[in-house]
Amino acid sequence: MKRIVFLDYVRVFACFLVIVVHASENFYGAAGSTDMAGPQSYLASEAERLWVAVYDGFSRMAVPLFMIVSAYLLVPMKEGQTSWQFYRQRCIRILPPFFIFMILYSTLPLLWGQIDGETSFTDLSRIFLNFPSQAGHLWFMYPLISLYLFIPIISPWLSKATAKEERFFIALFLISTCMPYLNRWCGEVWGQCFWNEYHMLWYFSGYLGYLVLAHYIRVHLTWDRSKRFTIGLIAMVVGAVWTIYSFYVQAIPGVTHSTPVIEIGWAFCTINCVILTAGTFLMFSCINLPKAPGLVTDMSKLSYGMYLMHIFWLGFWVTVFKQTLAFPTVAAIPCIAVSTFVSCYVTTKIISFIPGSKWIIG
Template sequence: MKRIVFLDYVRVFACFLVMVVHASENFYGAVGSTDMAGPQSFLHNEADRLWVSVYDGFSRMAVPLFMIVSAFLLAPMKEGQTSWQFYRQRCLRILPPFFIFMILYSTLPLLWGQIDSETSMTDLSRILLNFPSQAGHFWFMYPLISLYLFIPIISPWLSKATAKEERFFIGLFLLSTCMPYFNRWFGELWGQCFWNEYHMLWYFSGYLGYLVMAHYIRVHLTWDRSKRFVIGTILMIIGAAWTIYSFYIQAIPGEVLSTPVIEIGWAFCTINCVLLTAGTFLMFSCINLSKAPRLVTELSKLSYGMYLMHIFWLGLWVTVFKHNLELPTVSAIPCIAVSTFISCFVTAKIISLLPGSKWIIG
């Protein structure tokens, strides 16, 4: 299948933003000893508050961008393809590397004392149930797999749906992305209560909305390149400003804070994150090159493996730039992210030269 050039750029950009997010978490999620944010957060000073808000807030489009790319390529299924053929292709593509790295995250940290043998055995015993304790970033794999499971179910509707019908779905999805704010301001609504979390718009919420949005952009959106870029830029700026400010206004330095509370605007299915993601994707869709530079294509092909392994490298560069060199936050976060990104690319490229590398890095 011929490569869609702008999607390669989106993949590379999203992969780098994931590393920016996790680099930033070391400057507010450090109540515990992990490199990832925990249930409580603590910001040491105003510089941490500002630059975590900016870097991490802007980068929150990373996960939805990956979802949109997958949906753009895969939904609806190819004509004549059965559900089981689709599932088989997707499983062979993502599950072997996923399980290999689950084992690696459950065992390798023993070598440098990050976990003990009891934790390792617990993580290994729970591999079929959830991600290992040192691989919090693997949460993403489960909604991605869920999206893959649902594509054969929604494909018949997508194949026949009109633009108006898809806009109706997207409109309800956008309304559902306001629920975190509605719940904070108004409490339980639309059927929510302590025995029922499934509110009226539950079935229009979540990452499925990004799937339908991706299909709408690919099939029904008729805007020319200039209009896509202008409207995309406006949406991106509004979404970025909203997402950044939502954290900044709540992240008071010197106080132990609830992470879910201060990250309310950083949830991936909030209206501001949708605006940020959709705007950025529209901007990237304006790239009309016939072929991407070789480096971009290589990075795109290796992005899955880079995502899987990046936490292994992240801790090293946090130690170098935050603890040893003690760089200011404004420069430490991008230095950690860039170094992690380069290290992952080099590692994934070396692995890709080995026989059977697709089973390790996809």
């Protein structure tokens, strides 16, 4: 298959943003050098409040960008391809590295005392149920797999749907992304109650909306390059400001906060995050090059392995820049992110020379 050049840039950008998010979490999340944000958050200073909001808030498009890239390439399924053929290809591509890294995250932290034997055994025993305790970033794999499972089901509709029909679906999806705010301000709505979480737009909500959006952009959007860039830039700026401000306005320094409360605008299926993601993707789609630089293409191919392993490297660089060198937050977060990104690329590149490396890094 011929590579779609701008998607390589999107993959590399999204992979880096994932690392920025997790670098930022070390400045407001749970204690510990490699812990993700926990149920409670604490910002020690105004500087941490500002720069966590800026770096982390802007980077919240990372997960949706990965979803859109996958959908852009895979939806609808190839003509004549069966569901089982599709599932087999996807399983071979993502599941072996996924399970290998779940085992690694359940065992390797024993070597440096991050977990004890009991935690390791528990993580290993639950490997078919959920991600290990030290690999919170692997939550992403489950909604990604769910999208793969649903692609054969929605492909026949997308193959026949008109632009107007897809816009109707996307409109309902956009309304559903307002639910976090509606619940905050209005309580339970549209049939929600303590015995029913499935509100009226439940089946139009979640990452499925990004899948349809990706297909609409690829098949039905007829804007020229200039219009895509202009509207994309406006949407990106609006979405970024909204996403950043939603955290900043709530995250008062010196106060212990409920993480889900202050991260309300950081959920990946909120209206502001959709605007941010769609705008950025439209801007990237304006890249009109016959071929990407070799480094970009190589990083794109290795991005899955880089994502899987980055938490291992992140802790080391957090120790260096946050603790040993004690950089200010404005510099520490990007330094941690860049160093982790480069380390992951070098590591995955070395592994890629090993015969059968696709089973380890994809």
